[in-house]
Amino acid sequence: MFIYAMFQQYFPYELRGHAHKYTQKLVTYFYPYIQITFHELTGEKLKRSDAYFAIQNYLADHTTATAKRLKADVVKGSKSLVLTMDDHEQVMEEFQGIKIWWSSNKNTPKRPSFSFYPKTEERRYYTLTFHKRYRDAITKSYIDKVLKDGKAIAVRNRERKLYTNNPSDSWGSSTASWSHIVFKHPASFDTLAIDPARKREIMDDLLAFSKSEEYYARIGKAWKRGYLLYGPPGTGKTTMIAAIANFLSYDIYDLELTAVKDNSDLRKLLIEISSKAVVVIEDIDCSLEITGQRKKKKKAKKKTTKKGESEEEKEGEDGNESSSKVTLSGLLNIIDGIWSASGGERVIIFTTNHVEKLDEALIRKGRMDKHIELSYCDFEGFKVLAKNYLSIETHPLFEVVRGLLEKTKVSPADVAESLMQKAVEEDADICLNRLIRDLESKSAKEGEQSKEA
Numbered sequence: 001m002f003i004y005a006m007f008q009q010y011f012p013y014e015l016r017g018h019a020h021k022y023t024q025k026l027v028t029y030f031y032p033y034i035q036i037t038f039h040e041l042t043g044e045k046l047k048r049s050d051a052y053f054a055i056q057n058y059l060a061d062h063t064t065a066t067a068k069r070l071k072a073d074v075v076k077g078s079k080s081l082v083l084t085m086d087d088h089e090q091v092m093e094e095f096q097g098i099k100i101w102w103s104s105n106k107n108t109p110k111r112p113s114f115s116f117y118p119k120t121e122e123r124r125y126y127t128l129t130f131h132k133r134y135r136d137a138i139t140k141s142y143i144d145k146v147l148k149d150g151k152a153i154a155v156r157n158r159e160r161k162l163y164t165n166n167p168s169d170s171w172g173s174s175t176a177s178w179s180h181i182v183f184k185h186p187a188s189f190d191t192l193a194i195d196p197a198r199k200r201e202i203m204d205d206l207l208a209f210s211k212s213e214e215y216y217a218r219i220g221k222a223w224k225r226g227y228l229l230y231g232p233p234g235t236g237k238t239t240m241i242a243a244i245a246n247f248l249s250y251d252i253y254d255l256e257l258t259a260v261k262d263n264s265d266l267r268k269l270l271i272e273i274s275s276k277a278v279v280v281i282e283d284i285d286c287s288l289e290i291t292g293q294r295k296k297k298k299k300a301k302k303k304t305t306k307k308g309e310s311e312e313e314k315e316g317e318d319g320n321e322s323s324s325k326v327t328l329s330g331l332l333n334i335i336d337g338i339w340s341a342s343g344g345e346r347v348i349i350f351t352t353n354h355v356e357k358l359d360e361a362l363i364r365k366g367r368m369d370k371h372i373e374l375s376y377c378d379f380e381g382f383k384v385l386a387k388n389y390l391s392i393e394t395h396p397l398f399e400v401v402r403g404l405l406e407k408t409k410v411s412p413a414d415v416a417e418s419l420m421q422k423a424v425e426e427d428a429d430i431c432l433n434r435l436i437r438d439l440e441s442k443s444a445k446e447g448e449q450s451k452e453a
């Protein structure tokens with residue numbers, strides 16, 4: 001390594017193309033090895049390239065040899081622990097049978113530098129060394145792979161955010177904007193109580209979407225995918241949204257349409273949404289003006305129903321009209337139009353308990369590409385919940401539960417509530433028996449109701 005340093009000083013040969021692309025210096029010698037250095041950049045320069053940080057992530061995550069010798073360190077701006085290489089530490093890895101050496105170093109400037117952008121005392125850099133006969137494989141494939149993987153690891157490890165929109169008022173004193181908190185929801189596809197085959201299908205769909213940047217560009221479509229989640233209350237729509245965001249490592253933008261004054265404020269909010277985002281509009285049927293059809297139905301109904309109902313419906317309409325003037329066409333124009341021009345990896349999700357009330361234009365394929373019905377708890381769903389809540393996969397009482405679930409309509413939320421331990425001494429038997437009692441009483445009630453009807 002000493003020899004490299006000497007040659008680097010006296011016989012440097014820079015490949016400018018690569019130097020620009022990777023913020024690197026590629027140096028070759030009479031010696032058969034090539035070295036590339038990737039410098040830590042600060043200030044404005046950092047925006048141009050984050051190659052150094054991508055490599056840092058890659059080395060911490062990928063190099064098995066490194067992993068044993070890594071030390072825990074806290075990376076700037078993040079509270080999560082990240083493993084990094086020690087100064088002057090060297091690790092070796094193999095890529096397609098090619099040996100590659102990475103080393104971590106630092107420079108301390110001898111003289112203070114005067115610059116518009118403040119500089120840190122020390123400058124860190126990674127050096128990559130390999131035999132010059134593999135120059136093409138390394139510069140064309142390996143470095144790209146490292147940078148891509150390193151960036152993906154950064155996305156996975158970053159602190160994600162849950163954004164909600166602040167109400168904008170109709171007098172213009174407050175404008176539409178987002179507030180955020182750290183998003184930490186434990187939901188995952190593993191803990192989601194739905195049919196395993198459907199779960200796999202949704203995960204495959206999401207995965208394919210997240211890897212399809214080039215495909216979307218080629219077919220000339222905006223890189224977005226729409227999901228419509230519908231089903232009765234407590235069947236897991238919100239939980240699935242959290243699981244999707246966790247699965248893709250995206251931020252969530254929870255858009256409350258009734259708090260948006262008009263289409264122009266909606267446009268402002270949607271334009272601000274970053275890439276890698278799940279945009280959620282929950283209970284879309286409750287956001288009036290969006291459901292044009294529902295309004296028409298209500299008006300027709302008013303003439304035929306008794307006085308009390310008619311007044312109640314009128315109240316609902318007026319209330320919603322005064323709170324938001326967002327229209328269906330406004331929402332669609334922004335999603336289809338502006339987003340298409342702005343690129344970026346976004347999943348948009350609408351949820352509703354009443355899919356039949358939604359305007360066809362809103363949920364047609366191409367806008368809401370995937371319609372997912374979440375329904376009452378079946379035996380497969382119950383088994384997932386039993387595993388989540390009681391850590392059991394079988395039990396003699398499972399068969400009783402299966403029989404009751406076949407004749408009772410109960411949401412996963414209700415099943416989860418019955419299964420939940422209410423005291424430390426409660427074991428699986430107690431919780432399952434409680435569930436059985438609850439299911440029996442629900443089934444009896446449903447029987448009585450159907451007799452009355």
Ligand SMILES: Nc1ncnc2c1ncn2[C@@H]1O[C@H](COP(=O)(O)OP(=O)(O)OP(=O)(O)O)[C@@H](O)[C@H]1O
Pocket residue numbers: 191192193194231232233234235236237238239240353411412413414416
């Ligand atoms: N399919 C499911 N898998 C796992 N847990 C579930 C599922 N459905 C419901 N739950 C549990 O029930 C609670 C309520 O579910 P959730 O809020 O996701 O339902 P929802 O369909 O969004 O309801 P609503 O339509 O009322 O908003 C969750 O906190 C979760 O613990």
